[in-house]
Amino acid sequence: MTADHALAEMRRAAPLVHCMTNDVAKAIAANVLLAAGASPAMVQAVEEVETFAPMSGALTVNIGTLSAGSLAAMLAAARAAGASGTPWVLDPVALFITSWRMQAARDLLALKPAVVRGNASEILALAGEAGSGKGADSGDAVEGAVAAAGRLATEAGCVVAVTGARDYVTDGTRAAWIDGGDAVMPKVTALGCSLTALTGAFVAVVPPLEGAVAALALFAEAGARAGAVATGPGSFQVAFLDALAAVEPGALEGRVTWS
Template identity: 65%
Template sequence: MNANTTFAKLRDQVPLVHCITNYVAMNIAANVTLAAGASPAMIHAEEEVADFSPITGALTINIGTLSTPWLRAMKNAAIAANEANIPWVLDPVAHFATPYRALAAKDLLALKPSVVRGNASEIIALSGQAGSGKGADSGDKVEDARASAEILALTHGCVVAVSGPVDYITDGEQRAHITGGSALMPSVTALGCSLTALVGAYCAIAPRLEAAVGAFLLFAEAGERAEAHASGPGSFCVAFLDCLHNLQPGDLDEARVSWG
């Protein structure tokens, strides 16, 4: 797979991405999707999601700020996406924090997402193991989540993408490690949630493993470049959006990706 070619395809096709995400993430997720070259739609009303999802390129579901109506909408959207053969991405934010969230994540996982994206603690807990997460923050290392990611991928027939200092992506058979990004990224709220939206954008134009790797590589490239222009989280967020916007196909360093 060639990530620069996939990036060019994203920019050329400008896919429409249906993002059901949390209140905190809406703005940054929409802006990241736009800056990368796709078109976000932040629709979550249960009365319309089943009609909207099938006309998009991809669906993303993020459970960060759950409510009963939103959860019904998430399930309706996922079912409609599956029926229309539309790829969709699940972000099980802090699903281990309460029984309600855990059941929501379990029910959504049963609806067969194309990609599951989370931090190490979220992925470990989603596989049924005990992690060390605290709220939406990971308390575990990416390398400790690799076995859990592979179990999830093989059991549920999906790609699992684990975010961290060195990202890990697997479909249970192939394994990619991606370097880059910035230590400032965890200091910007909902930036990880915006990565989920970006994975969705890529899923609209590429096979799911290629999509996850391409999105994570673009994110890592923009993050590393943005750090050079930032003096803290605030200026980093602005620089990150600018770098995403200014990156062009051919700019991505594919040496950041290692397989095996």
């Protein structure tokens, strides 16, 4: 399945995506999903998530602003998603900054996400290797995390997406590179977190590898279009949302190189 076919399928289905994301990202993640053609739901309470996660097309879990209460809810949602066969996506934001956060990420990984999406430093850390991340920012190049991503995908039985200036996606056997985007993107808060939410929209309707590739290709295409017209980070965010809505099937496959 091509990225363009996946985009058409996602828009046809307009899946409901249960987003358990960080406080900074909620609004932009919801807007990204709406612009792309999906439907967001920001259900967070531990009292609700076990019921809601199986009702959704996909669940996404982002540990950016983690607390004991939010972790309990995330674990409950991931268990419920797994039990019901609902695919889910893990974003292990800055898991390397404390041992508690690292353990939280590992506990979530043990619940079998369909996709893990992170920057190179996060993927290296989740795979048990040393990286040079600083806070939520990567200090490592995507190319340096390729081997770790492949090993993590094989060991965890999931798709791993490593995002940066150039993105890499693998299931441990097949792999793809995605080119595009714009240098302004890291200067707009929560775009990476929003990419995790968008990945959920695609894996709700197509297999995890193809879904992750399509989500990254759509982000890359929209980022390139926004960068061509924006004058700074503020105008970029507006242009990016407009571009997400404007991209049509047929525009994505040139962004993807399978290896």
